[in-house]
Amino acid sequence: MEQTAYEKRVKRRISGREHDFFIVCSPGLETICRSEMVAAGFPDNRMNLIEGGIEFKGRVSDCAAMNLNLRSPSRILLRIGRFKADSFEKLEKKIRAIDFTLFLPKNCDLKFSVTARKSRLYHSDAIAERCEAVILDQLRSDDTFTAQNPSTQTVFIRADQGEFQISLDSTGELLFKRGVKKKITPAPLRENLAFAMLFWAGFTAGDILLDPMCGSGTFSLEAAMIKAGLPSGFFRSFTFESWPSFSPRAFAHLKKQTEENRVSVSEKQIFASDMDDHALAVMQQNMSGHDFCRTIDLCQKDFFSLNLSTIPPEKKGVIMLNPPYGKRLEEKTNTKAFYREIEKKLLLDFKGWRLGIILPSKETLPNPLVRLQLKPIFHGGLNLFAGIGII
Numbered sequence: 001m002e003q004t005a006y007e008k009r010v011k012r013r014i015s016g017r018e019h020d021f022f023i024v025c026s027p028g029l030e031t032i033c034r035s036e037m038v039a040a041g042f043p044d045n046r047m048n049l050i051e052g053g054i055e056f057k058g059r060v061s062d063c064a065a066m067n068l069n070l071r072s073p074s075r076i077l078l079r080i081g082r083f084k085a086d087s088f089e090k091l092e093k094k095i096r097a098i099d100f101t102l103f104l105p106k107n108c109d110l111k112f113s114v115t116a117r118k119s120r121l122y123h124s125d126a127i128a129e130r131c132e133a134v135i136l137d138q139l140r141s142d143d144t145f146t147a148q149n150p151s152t153q154t155v156f157i158r159a160d161q162g163e164f165q166i167s168l169d170s171t172g173e174l175l176f177k178r179g180v181k182k183k184i185t186p187a188p189l190r191e192n193l194a195f196a197m198l199f200w201a202g203f204t205a206g207d208i209l210l211d212p213m214c215g216s217g218t219f220s221l222e223a224a225m226i227k228a229g230l231p232s233g234f235f236r237s238f239t240f241e242s243w244p245s246f247s248p249r250a251f252a253h254l255k256k257q258t259e260e261n262r263v264s265v266s267e268k269q270i271f272a273s274d275m276d277d278h279a280l281a282v283m284q285q286n287m288s289g290h291d292f293c294r295t296i297d298l299c300q301k302d303f304f305s306l307n308l309s310t311i312p313p314e315k316k317g318v319i320m321l322n323p324p325y326g327k328r329l330e331e332k333t334n335t336k337a338f339y340r341e342i343e344k345k346l347l348l349d350f351k352g353w354r355l356g357i358i359l360p361s362k363e364t365l366p367n368p369l370v371r372l373q374l375k376p377i378f379h380g381g382l383n384l385f386a387g388i389g390i391i
């Protein structure tokens, strides 16, 4: 079928061109994200690591591939405008100069995330209202593109000293949502953090993983996806899928290409356990229906009575722990004492294993028996540490 003039414009100005993107990362995960991009073959000289993420130049198809494959980031933004504005009139004029009809479907639901600092225009609701009116006016007036499944489209507006940066979210729900878990237990870890800890501990697809306080199973599910060669976004959808520049055929092809790396692992290589009935039931549900979870052995066990009789002794691997702490521990148990017990158990039964453990603070293990490298992480609104070491 012949392309319409509008389709040709989308191709010429959006899909056929390079744009500026920003990959948003949790503090501390930027370098992991860069390693992932380099490993995927993205040239180092086309990206720039800054605090909070990575800037890169690429096509919307690169953005699709990164959303699909990168395990560490939070979201990917397409930067579409940068200008100075010190009045609403100027802001509206500059926003009107961006052709939103080439970027967005006319039936999308707009949402705004606005921050303004040291700027004459500082009222975020007023900024959002003015921009929304202009964008909707554009989208409604043109005979452009109607998405079959329009998603909520967040427009990010950052104003700093009068300089505005306008970006479109390409991701939708944050990237840590893999579309695998059906349920969660209290204090679940985000999948991107679980990946970061596995990465820091040097976990590779051939390694045994022990996840003895598994809760809803974040470490185990992430490791099982890695073993199976499944891209992080394989089971979910993204906002860019409703953009006019999106090519369903090219994206289906990209997903199909990932099948070449797919491995079917039926041997038990991931050992997940928890002492809590509810956690076990949740984890069971999260695994159900997913073939890639056949490599996970799940059982109910108290960590302190765990023994390695079911794991071949020569296969030392990686052990990941996200223990309860503070309020989540029973009243009578003190966090430091509990962590000390965990350390003793690790030294007794897991010598030589690589370890990743979440610590609520640097003081949790004042004189560690296991030497740990402490990586600051941000989780559940708190500044915590991931302790990484060899037992």
Ligand SMILES: C[S@@+](CC[C@H](N)C(=O)[O-])C[C@H]1O[C@@H](n2cnc3c(N)ncnc32)[C@H](O)[C@@H]1O
Residues within 6 Å of the ligand: 185, 186, 187, 188, 189, 190, 212, 213, 214, 215, 216, 217, 218, 219, 273, 274, 275, 276, 279, 301, 302, 303, 304, 322, 323, 324
């Ligand atoms: C913070 S949650 C782990 C959450 C998990 N990382 C996730 O993403 O869902 C801590 C888990 O440790 C389990 N737990 C606490 N003490 C335990 C013990 N002695 N043995 C086994 N599991 C234990 C709890 O039942 C809880 O599921």
